[in-house]
Amino acid sequence: MAKELKNFTKRADNYSQWYNELVVKADLAEQSAVRGCMVIKPYGYAIWEKMQHQLDKMFKETGHQNAYFPLLIPKSFLSREADHVEGFAKECAVVTHYRLKNDPDGNGVVVDPAAKLEEELIIRPTSETIIWNTYKNWIHSYRDLPILVNQWANVFRWEMRTRMFLRTAEFLWQEGHTAHATREEAEAEAIKMLNVYSDFAQNYMAVPVVRGVKTANERFAGALETYTIEAMMQDGKALQSGTSHFLGQNFAKAFDVTFMNKNNEPEYVWATSWGVSTRLMGALIMSHSDDNGLVLPPALAPIQVVIVPIYKNEEGRQAITDKVLPIVDEFRKRGISVKYDDADNRRPGFKFADYEVKGVPVRLAIGQRDLEEGTVEVMRRDTLEKETYPIEGIVEHVASQLDDMQSALLARALANRKARTIEVNSYDEFKEKIEQGYFIMAHWDGTPETEERIKEETKATIRCIPFEGDTTPGVCMVTGKPSARRVLFARSY
């Protein structure tokens, strides 16, 4: 049974298969009966809740408030912004009727043709349209600005090829939608929120990210600029982990949202939107986990420490429990989430394997001999190294191990990224290296045509024009035309 738990595909054999199996084995999520939609299981949801909690705190600290807007959007709203409808129309779930009735032929229920909607409703793929239609009534004067609102919600995009957490038809996310009196303020807001995402990824998820701006081809439908954080997975592919959009006045114009400025002249409002989703779960899983299962950074682990007693009889169990309970209390007082698993229906070996697959950062095991010698066995999930440590002072020791592990995971991910990030100067070398899984910094002539050609020929896209790094001009590796600077290419999820 314990063996079975760990018996799944290895990363080196098939990275993609490894991921799919891990999501199920670690009890994070499973496919549902509805095409492309997943069930997020309690353990997976607990990780998402920790992410939500921290992000929500960071949004509030930067002055944002939560609100809630309708799930359904009138079809005509989508058409108001030309690029927006172009971007989303092909993947919309459409509500056409509002009632079922008994099948006259006696086969359950059928759609009642009499209950057809005059105008179809779309399940929100994103909420710019319904929100800007609402903001029209909220904004009259410069005194009503800025509006700094966020929404936690489910959205729906009819994706053809789905993978749990990475790309699902329904997903959970937050979408910030802000309104500003000036272009400068809106641009600053878009960057500020990208930085919030970047801080969160690095300091909580232990996932280093490259911040940058998207090319026109990769922009959000309706944005003037899309900023992104791009993370590298262990296979060298990129995962777009969060985006923040400067929307200019596009949605204000589409929904006629103006304000009277300080000179009492009407102006269109400036906008941003920004979001991260349950996709972050995919980034988290793929960044740190290994062939034994999930590896979680302590900051986001629902259970940070598990204590497993090893005993022969009820008396033995009681003796260990007496010793352990005060330690459990001490962990809790320090704000460390701990589970004492003395369940009798699973053997220690099974428990060890289960918590390893689930990525609990630190495991303590304590048996009869430990009790006599005043020691405990400590195992850290990232290194899988075991040590024997005195029970006295164990809480302090584990606390520092958790801190170490948080930094170690980030350092390891950074090292992996460094080893797999290269500069390339010829298209031939590019083609060779991209097959092997690299972040490639290369020169590009700045045209959508060249970008498109590279994508078709190599499946690599420009992930972003990074904010940081080498800005020396050069020549495009494909066309030989001038290039303003190197940009980041990769294959992506």
Next chain:
Amino acid sequence: MAKELKNFTKRADNYSQWYNELVVKADLAEQSAVRGCMVIKPYGYAIWEKMQHQLDKMFKETGHQNAYFPLLIPKSFLSREADHVEGFAKECAVVTHYRLKNDPDGNGVVVDPAAKLEEELIIRPTSETIIWNTYKNWIHSYRDLPILVNQWANVFRWEMRTRMFLRTAEFLWQEGHTAHATREEAEAEAIKMLNVYSDFAQNYMAVPVVRGVKTANERFAGALETYTIEAMMQDGKALQSGTSHFLGQNFAKAFDVTFMNKNNEPEYVWATSWGVSTRLMGALIMSHSDDNGLVLPPALAPIQVVIVPIYKNEEGRQAITDKVLPIVDEFRKRGISVKYDDADNRRPGFKFADYEVKGVPVRLAIGQRDLEEGTVEVMRRDTLEKETYPIEGIVEHVASQLDDMQSALLARALANRKARTIEVNSYDEFKEKIEQGYFIMAHWDGTPETEERIKEETKATIRCIPFEGDTTPGVCMVTGKPSARRVLFARSY
């Protein structure tokens, strides 16, 4: 402007109109462009978040975990449980297509007829069916039980007549779905969660509730028993505020969910489900508020204390600010949420009116003379009484005022309910009293026919058969037939 804020319908003139206007004036919610769907504004959402936070804590303390299931449900799932489909089919939003395309006539986008779903999908009106279809794979043995899962989600029921928070097409809620090995355990769970709801209503919302069981007519579609908490609004009408259902083995049978018991024999699993929704916001608003606006119990107020400075010039403002900031800190350290509103663009009179309409429990005002005399003006929102109090010790004083107000609101609501709860013995008296807005304890012969007749003739329904109170038998006020005990009648929201 200040006057305008408070210029809305009085309860005595039109209670229903008063409610609708209050929801908008207090910035809680507004109608959206989508029929029957509301926008929950930041201030309203902040109250809902406080409710969620406390309820979630109580669910976790009673052993429940959160998870997430799909928004869309295959149409055929609904038909599996006969009563369930009967109850929900008439109000289902139906997804029939998964793509839009450009209108060949050039008018925006139209539904792409080529993208018709083979089987229609329903936006969940509640999730029993999709969840029990999932539980089938989670449950094999008695060792897999109980499953204690909750979901925070949006649901959709196509209501014909909607009112903000009280009855909307889309609403936010939590739905608990538990699976058990025995009938007794499931029944106990249903009661346990009803008690959690009742505790929450009384101790946090300051809303007293009658706990009881629904008659067959009023049961949830698919339940064997529905338990309810019923609250009385200020007009004497009932608001069903939360329900908990003992579902027996109905859904286990519909989705073929069995487990091997300790004797290794297959048995169907026992189920409960339980939920509260944004409807609680309606109960909260209507229970306590007055003709001046919202009144919020301190336990759920996003801002518990507001401090308004009254000054003539910048120097005056600075002097007050210097005095106030350490007090603000002190409030925060005590866990009291406080806002110091020294915004320059609104006059104190406007601020007073605004915070009154928004139901901030305690308002402090401090001016030049207060500064000289070391005093502050304190106003409590429920009594609207003002007092002058020494600045020294003000935090302690306000803390105790907040506690007092929390109890005072519950006591007032209880007194209102007591004054408006009567026993009635004749149908004539019943008809007269029900017009005036009462909770009426009356004898009923136990038949659905009599219940139906009373509903048609008086618009009153049996809210519940209370757990507590007089259980003396008698005769039905309508038919004269024997009655087991008095039951609770009222008109309801």
